[in-house]
Amino acid sequence: MSSCKEEDTQQKWLWVNGPIIIGAGPSGLAVSACLKENGVPSLILERSDCIASLWQHKTYDRLKLHLPKQFCQLPLFGFPDNFPKYPTKRQFISYLESYAKHFSINPKYKQAVQVAEFDHVSGFWKVQTQNFQYFSKWLIVATGENAEPVIPNIQGMDKFKGPVMHTSLYKSGTEFNNQRVLVIGCGNFGMEVSLDLCRHNAIPHMVARNSVHILPREMLGISTFSMAMALLKCLPLRIVDKFLLLVANLTLGNTDKLGLRRPKTGPIELKNATGKTPVLDVGALSQIKAGKIQIVHAVKEITKIGAKFVDGKEGEFDSIILATGYKSNVPSWLKGTEFFTEQGMPKTPFPNGWKGENGLYTVGFTRRGLLGTACDAKNIARDIGDEWRKYKGFCKNFCISRNLSDSQGICF
Structure with a gap:
């Protein structure tokens, strides 16, 4: 990164000779690497104290990638050959650390963005x-779809006498041994946390308020995702959806009978339209069939000792875990642009949602995982690279025009 900075007693400012990237997760690392490959320097601002803070601080211990590693690697630098097909949390973090080292990516940590706005x-x-004002011709939003936990507003939650936590704080079921635990949410997080609780002798009750697609992680020995991607190259989406559901019903059975209703829209079509990811089963369904994970209806009210459900039943619980997912936080700090929705997602759908106006870009908002991230990162790097040669000398001229000198903290 090339930069110029000026200090006074109240405000520090920094001119960034290249794009500013907000977020040092996989998306931020990917676009920084692709920019570097195109000869463009950049600066990553990260609110936490490490790269991939969501993975490092807010995921449970047993987490593994749900997709084969070839679909989760970042551009220009693959996983080690000795990594398993589905890398563990620790392996994925080590891969990201190696990625940052390989491309000499050094984010500026503990820089929580308060406001970003085009002048x-x-x-x-x-x-x-909190202590700097940065300036750049380009801004790349890489905070992603999962920046903040979603905390539902459920009547009576403040009355519950036991602990209530979001899955972002859950590490393992060790502390829930022999407890009755209400898990609110039946997506991938809810399923995996419930499975982990079972393996630590807890008694999970999982709330299935909405319909959900459950697919086997592998079909006929092949990754379900791999199979779907291959079929989509030669068959219409709805035909592929019908095939996936046929195989799922043959291998997993009718999940409706377990209280897990399937949506009327197919799994891939639903994912593309809403971002709702199908559950890839890694063992939870067998525990549900065995009665070790209980499925309950939507919560009507939390009580002091448990919950009341919409079907009129009640239950007593020792703890509550909110498997209610995450959301974008972009609207809280990005101002003066209508590029994003109120929910913090680009209004323009994939594959064209990576570029806004006035040098604004986004990466990691495709609802297509790391494959979408890689696609965005490459597009952004090419686009900025075309402009870069016109502006790479701007910083030096900018500083000279302000009569700044090396004694005032300028660096190129």
Whole structure:
């Protein structure tokens, strides 16, 4: 990164000679690497103290990648050959650390963005953190779809006498031994946490408020995702969806009978339209069939000792775990643009949601996982690379025009 900075007693500012990237997760690392490959320097601002903070601080211990590693690697640098087909959490983090080292990516940590806004007078982006104001011609939003936990507003939650935690704080079922645990949510997080609780002798009751697609992680010895991607190259999406559901029903059985209703829309079509990911079963369904994971209806009210459900039943629980997912936090800090929805997602759908106006870009908002991230990162790097040669000397001229010198903290 090339930069210029000026200090006074109240405000520090930094000119970034290249794009500012918000977020040091997989998306931020990928776009930084692709930019470097195109000869473009960049600066990553990260609110936490490490790369991939969601993976490092807010995931449970037993987590593994749900997709084969070839679909989860970042551009220009693959997984080690000795990694298993489905790498563990620790292996994935080590891969990201190696990725950052390989491309000499050094984020600026503990820089929580308070406001980012395009200045129409100067023609540059201003990014304000707790102790700096950064300026750049380009801003890349890489905070992703899962920046903040979703905490539902359920009546009576404040009355519950036991612990209530989001899955972002859950590590393992060790502390829930022999407890009756209410798990609110039946997506991949809810399923895996419930499975982990079973393996630590807890008694999970999983709330299935909405319909959900459950697919085997592998079909006929092949990754379900791999099979779907291959079939989509030669068959219409709805035909592929019908095939996936046929095989799922043959291998897993009718999940409706277990209280897990399937949506009317097929799994891939639903994912593309809403971002709702089908559950890839890694063992939870067998525990549900065995009665070790109980399926319960939507919660009507939390009580002091448990919950009341919409079907009129009640239950007593020792703890509550919110497997209610995550959301984007972009609207809380990105101002002055209508590129994002109120939910913090690009209004323009994939594959064209990576570029906005005035040098604004987004990566990691495709609802297509790391494959979508890789696609966005490459597009952004090519686009900025075409402009870069016109502007790579701007920083030096900018500083000279302000009569700044090396004694004032300038560096190129």
